[in-house]
Amino acid sequence: MTRPKPEDDEYWNSSKFSAFTFDDEDDEFTKMKESKRAVNSMLVDDDDDDDDVEKVSWSGEPIGSISWSVKETASSIRSSGEQSFPKIDITPSLPKQGSGYSLSSLFKGKQSKQFQSFSESFTDTSVRAYAPELRKPKSECKDYMSDWSPEETVRRMRKGKVFSLERFRSLQEKLLLLDEAVSENDGNVITAVLIYLKKSLSKEILFRELMLREIALRHYVHYLKEMGEQKLLVELMKALGRTDDMALMQYKEHLNIKDEGQRRDFLKNCLSLPFSQDDAIHVQDHYTLLERQIIIEANDKRGDAEIFKKFPRKASILNMPIITTLYYSCFYHYGESDGTFSSPANIRKTFRISEKQYILTALGARAKLKSWFDVDSLFNTKNWLGYTKKRSPIGFHRVVDILQKNNAPVQVLQEYMNLIDDPELKLSLAQKYKCHDIVIDTYRDLKDRQQLIVYRGKVERGSKEDKKIEELLCNMQIRWKN
């Protein structure tokens, strides 16, 4: 190991915060080397067995491997250190014993325990051959292992010490272990126990028990999500009777499908899932939308029509939201008959788009194309006498706003601005967008001479507007209020 640089040394040695020096670790490191030697020599006898059956602890570390021994060395050093100062412990009988065992006895216990379980499960035929050697270690091991109660095991897991979950074999023990982990609030340990339960319990049993343990359940669900175990997750939701969640979880899968055809087919299959009533409608929409988009895309990709040459498409319409699709259709397919899938009218009807939403979208699209005629006809209604009148489900101030954002000319802006009922709103918009005529007319209608005089200062001297104000101010017919 490379020593830290001198200045680092100086810092560490002078530091008052001894808790963070690495000196202890250095000790551990040398001790680890020693124990590595010790371990290697100890293992010689067992070599044959090592080849036959791999002895691994739960976490997968081969028993007696270097990494295992490092952990064990480290923890035994730490636990002996702990004795030097008093502490309040939840399980007072346990901590002393942990360090009472020598390193070698630990190995012995561990190994024989492993040995035992393997012999029990795999070697029925050769029990006789093993039996004599097994008898003694078995009892020894039992004494030792029984000290690792659920509490002690969870405590060791939380501290990152070596532990073994194999001894928790009965359902009751497993559940005690799980409940202990949950009561200690450590998500990392809860998940570790769940992984063990997943491996050692049938899923029916596990699901049944999780149903009564919300906290553990949520950890399990999150773990499965992260592991990408979609199938099991769906089964779990089904077993729990959480059908809405199950349906959504399956629906989510569509996001992983790149090919639009496959995605469409997948969505079609989703239609039969038990969504809540409202969500079912949305998923149906999703399928219909993508189906339409695929048809529209196939036609428009070629870009034969004049409009595509004039305004080339920036992106494909696939997987765009409904409103974006409507905008697209108002932009490229305006005026098509209701019968075609790409017509605005058809999209509006299929997806039950409100009048307000439709007008907003169509207005944006037609204004972008500077089709003022189309904009006009959006708002034109005929009354019973045959007069046309402008009517809008959205405020005309909003209409002006949208027109202005699409660089509409002043005449168009003014026409719509005049339709705003509220004079104050009209004034503020007119001033914002510099529609002088409207400002002047509004002040005239309000008979506000003072404001008109003020406003005169804002228009160019000698301009058309200036003259208009001049005329008004000289007009004796008007009864000014101030």
Place this chain on the structure above:
Amino acid sequence: MAHTGRRDAPELPDFSLLKRLARDQLIYLLEQLPGKKDLFIDADLMSLLDRIANVTTLKQHEVDKLYKVELKPIVSTSDQLCFLIRPRIQTVKWIADIVNSDKASGRFRRYKIIFTPQKFYACETVLEEQGVYGDVTTDEWAFYLLPLDDDIISLELPEFFRDNFLEGDQRWVTTAGSALRLVYSLYGPFSKVYGIGRCAKMVYESWRDQVEDGEQKARQPEIGNVFLIDRDVDFVTPLCSQVVYEGLVDDIFRIKCGSVEFGPEVTSSDKSLKVMVNSQDKVFNEIRNEHFSNVFGFLSQKARNLQTAYDKRRGMDIQQMKTFVSEELKGLKQEHRLLSLHIGASECIMKKKTKQDFQELLKTEHSLLEGFEVRECISFIEEHINRQISMIDSLRLLCLLSITENGLLPKDYRSLKAQYLQSYGIEHLLTFANLKQIGLLVEQQPGETLTVMESKVGKLVNDKTAGKLTDAFSSLAKKSNFRALSKRLVLIPKSGEEYDLRVPRDMAYIFSGAYIPLSCKLIEQVLERDGWTGLEEVTRMLNGHEFAVTGGTNGTEARIKTDPQRIILVMFLGGCTYSEISALRFLGREKGYKFIVLTTAITNSARLLEALLDNHA
């Protein structure tokens, strides 16, 4: 600026030590892997690493090439690969794939994963399952705390929020406990710990456990009291538009690990510029806590002063000029540079905010907070959605509506959800499910439904599990009670009164005088009362989980109000906003406290909601 407040505020402890600790630990870990090695770093650890070390440090410890973890096949030719990552299953799977493909092609390398701040059993299980346990060695870099400023420390764990509050995964509880433990052992012992929230309670327990196991040397405490608070105690505050300078900069440019990248529109050149925004920046330090409406005035005053200082040169003789150049010019130039940067940023903020009709947006937010003209607010939100303006802002307004109104009427919920899906994509069905789960956007429930269900299920199981179920249901049944809380704690100052933002009279100034942040108000009240006495009704409406205990194992120091007693560490579990930090700074100035904010990450409305989106693979 205009702030007066008490002058006797105590000094803050020195947190730069935390950086040195982290750096030395990292170096130690790198030295554990002697020889040349390539280092792969998780993308979200890069900025973090930048704050405590640089490439030279890494090179000095035989790091050959540096790569960003991208979860794609790698091109490294090195014989040793080292991975510095957050403990995430996906990343570990990717590493296992690398090892296995090396094995398949007969290539021999050494691999080491350094998890930070800790490893998880689930990650190690992946190594085991993929058959590479043992081929890959693992280690932990216990880098818990990054000081972002004199009074802000961050765990830089944005995923804490989603994992804990949405998924219900408590994996970070111990991490937060360890972080607190670290602060405790360096700057403690604490005398009192207050808290509210389920997670806060667990973190407190974890910290207490760890302290009992360890040793605390008797030392002079530098931090007296601690306040732990869960983010879900107050969702309203982070969902409001920020209008204090630092918060605005974060909302618009996104401050990352204490640094921000200003684009060409700010720097008025063709280059972007990355700058640190903290108390070292003298200009920033003076405007960070100011309401935006004051910032322009301040900056132009500053610019005039600068001009005067420059003008001094006129009429100087050679000697005077020499002193000027050597003593003042450098400082002036530095200030000049910072000034033009913040003026540029302010202009850019103005432009963006005018474009999005910020005034109207704020009006709606304030109406929602007050519960005034709610129908008008709903039609504003509707139109916002219809016009496909910012997807996140629409969601933010919907959530604010839901929390302030204790849920939406079923008819409104259905209609607004349908319109949202039409405008921003049907896959947001998943987002809505998440928002419902976490309680941010819900339908109003007819009163009894939940209690009935609770007792029904309760009969099926024994008492112990019934208790747990109640716990689970309480998160479902969780009502925000915002209106009642707001009344009780007087969060909304009386309308009609003129609020001078130049001379703030309370913490409401951070929201233009419209609302005192609930989180900060709770802190103020608890500190004032030295506990929760008298706040019983408030805690009941917040679903309980409040506590106030005497911390440490070795008894309290004498109960005099010493300086450290007035230094208060506030730990936000699930993130806190810059606006909240500004509010706490204000409170500190008023009451003679100093607040240190310890947070799992800095958040704002966009980050909070983005963490809950599920509209992508």
